[in-house]
Amino acid sequence: MPGKSIPAIRLRGQVESEKIEVLFRNTSFALITNLLLSAGLVWVLWNVAEHQTLIGWWAAIIFLIVVRLALLIGYRRRGAASTLPWHHYLTIATMLAGAAWGAAGILFFNPDSPIALIFITITLAGITAGSVASYSSWRPAQYASIPTALPIALRYLMAGGDFWIMGLMCILYLFNVLASARQISRVLDESIRLRLEKQGLVRQLQDEKRAAEQARMRAEEANLAKSRFLAAANHDLRQPLHAVTLFVQALRHSPDKARAGEILEHLEASTRSLEGLLNELLDISKLEAGLFKPQISVLSLQDIFDGLERELRPVAEEKGIELGFVATRLEILSDPQMLGRILRNIITNAIRYTDRGAVLVGARRKKNGVAIAVYDTGQGIAPEHHQAIFREFYQLENPERDRRKGLGLGLAIVDRLCRILDHPLTLRSTLGRGTAFFVQAPLAPEAARLRETDQEDVPARLEGWSVLVIDDDAVVRRATAEVLESWGCRTLTAESTEEALARIERASFVPDVIIADYRLREGRTGSEAIAAVRKAVGAHIPALILTGDTAPERLREASASQYLLLHKPVHPGRLRSALAGLRELVREPGP
Structure with a gap:
């Protein structure tokens, strides 16, 4: 159905703009016609009418031609942000020009000079008919033909005798011109509307085609990503499971209790590795299911930093790198568990891929919030990998899938949690010079700090239950x-x-x-x-x-x-x- 591709209000606005464009486009021809016909009329009436009146009338016509020409130039040179109603100004100038032409039918009506009278009548009839072509696109401008033709029609009626027939014919002619203008206006309006709707449908089809192509490409990419994901998950799940199978077999045939204890330690490590992978897979599924619901509260960043430092400093020391946290008094609005998970994953990833140097964590107040930054002196990330590292199971420099280098899910979880919290995540990295991650969080308003007291775990007694x-x-x-x-x-x-x-x-x-x-x-x-x-x-x-x-x-x-x-x-x-x-x-x- 027509109009489906373009909303009705928008379509009406486009049709109106097109009609105004047609009005100004036709105005240039109307101005040339006005100039030539007014000069011809002055030449014919020079020996019949008073020179002063004739020159004054012609000056008024020339002035209105210049005014409309200036409006035409202004419209053509208008900026995109222009809000001036150029078409209204042109309509007013056109009505004044029509009145000036109509004045000629009264000022220079001379029954004693048939040639001059005939020339004036034909000229005014031509100007009136020309308005059909020039102003039919914009209905208000069509009425300029009334002050053009009506004065001479009334003058013929007032002259009496046989002139009343000419007056009546002039009025009938004026009605015919106005009716023709309205009909042409309706046809033009419909043709513009149909053309715009056709263009809208063509654009819609092109957009749908592009959208379908993009959807197909996304589906193919998702299918490939899913295949890579399943292949990596299959590998990483099988590795600890394979180790568990071997350790169980070794434990079954080991008579040595000390050796059995050592095997049990390895078995427990393998089950922890398997559990860690399954938990991260579960987190990805929870994120897709929308089960992470943020509980926003006022958080002290220093409290978050202190907890992460206690947890991760031994990991950094084991690898021989320095882990530092810059003290801060800033408070933010966020979910403590989700934000802690985000920063923990980023810092752990930074430690893992930094061979020497340090990992530094800090926060700085920004105009629109607080930027929490994690800097490292690692190898850096090439620009072509900046988007890919946030995909599941994507790891740089780990083709052998060494589990000690992680599972490739940490940054994928970070990216999704940041989206849930509406904490913009950005990355800056230079090869050979390190990487910086920035998490943008809203600054907390001036309010009392909300703290949660940790309750000591009490061993649960379940006997007899x-x-x-x-x-x-x-x-x-x-x-x-x-x-x-x-x-x-x-x-x-x-x-x-x-x-x-x-x-x-x-x-x-x-x-x-x-x-x-x-x-x-x-x-x-x-x-x-x-x-x-x-x-x-x-x-x-x-x-x-x-x-x-x-x-x-x-x-x-x-x-x-x-x-x-x-x-x-x-x-x-x-x-x-x-x-x-x-x-x-x-x-x-x-x-």
């Missing part, structure tokens, strides 16, 4: 039960909701807490299982959900369940803390 474990993986059920029983808990395990309900009834088992995997068999979920057990027992039993699913849509579903959510693999200490927190909940009567 009854725990129901629902998981469709037999190995996971057995491992979870072993850990819980080592803490003094009574456990009951089941692979489905139905089995859990049946075993609870047979054993008269009333759980103090429920641990359920989110995704069970046959499309069931842990949320449904918890609700069914609560209904059967008749109590609002505290519960937590475990999930190993990293698909963004699954994470959103699990997060929306309102239960405490932990992501596999769960460290036993984290599980114990979560259970201790749940134990504080008081049972409430169920439905």
Whole structure:
């Protein structure tokens, strides 16, 4: 449908602009016509009319020609920011010119000179007809023909005798000219509208074609990135898993207890490496699922710096480089956990890729906020890699995928967290001279500093607690039960909701807490299982959900369940803390 490609208001504005352009374009021809016809009229009437009146009339015509010419030149030379209503000024000048021509029909009406009368009548008729071509694009300017033709028509009617017929013909002629002008104006308006709509549709098709091409290219790039991502993740997951398999086999055949202890240390290191990779993969999935919700508060940058210094200084000292933090009193608005993660990843990355020298962290007040900077004296990053380093699993100078050099996810997480917090992230780097990352955060207003007091961890006592474990993986059920029983808990395990309900009834088992995997068999979920057990027992039993699913849509579903959510693999200490927190909940009567 016409008009879909261009909004109606915008289209009307474009049509009006085109009509004004046509008005000024035709004005130059009208000015030449006015000059020639006025000179001819003066020549014909020179021996008939009074010279002083004739010259004065012609001077007025010339003056109005000059005025309109000046308006035409001004319109052509106007700047893009000009807001002057040039077309209104031209319309007024045109109406005055029409009145000046109409005055000739009264001033020089001489029945005794048929030649002069005929010439005046034909000249005014020509000027009136010319207005159709010159001013039909702009309706207000069309009415200049009225003061041009109407005075001589009235003069003919006033002359009496046979002249009244000429007067009547002049009036009819004027109406015909005005009707023709309106018709031409409508046709011109429609043709301009159709042309603009056609151009708009062509541009829209071209834009859609370009957008489709860009979407195709982005899809291809995303597909390639996904392939690279999966290949790298597959490699990095298999490495520690391969090591775990070998260490387990070595442990099984090792009679030496000292040797077995050493193997256990290596086994634990491999599982930590695997856990670290899975946690970073989980963070990427959480970011894609939109589960990171910033909790903005007033933060002391010095507190953030102190915590990072305590955590990362041993890492820098182990590598033999200096890690420095510039003291600051600045306070900002940000999320403490997310900002800490951003700076930790950047600093860790800087330490990893700096062989000698130092890593310096500081902050400086800017006009529009606070710039937190991390400088290093490393090898620097070539300009062609400045965008690529923020892609998942992209690492410079690590083709062998050495896990000691990281997993290539740190800066990808930094980039996404900065976008969530609306903290602009910039990078400056020179090969051979080091790199600087800048995180821009808003300056906190003058307000009391909000501090969170750290609570000391109290060892959780879980002896005698009854725990129901629902998981469709037999190995996971057995491992979870072993850990819980080592803490003094009574456990009951089941692979489905139905089995859990049946075993609870047979054993008269009333759980103090429920641990359920989110995704069970046959499309069931842990949320449904918890609700069914609560209904059967008749109590609002505290519960937590475990999930190993990293698909963004699954994470959103699990997060929306309102239960405490932990992501596999769960460290036993984290599980114990979560259970201790749940134990504080008081049972409430169920439905």
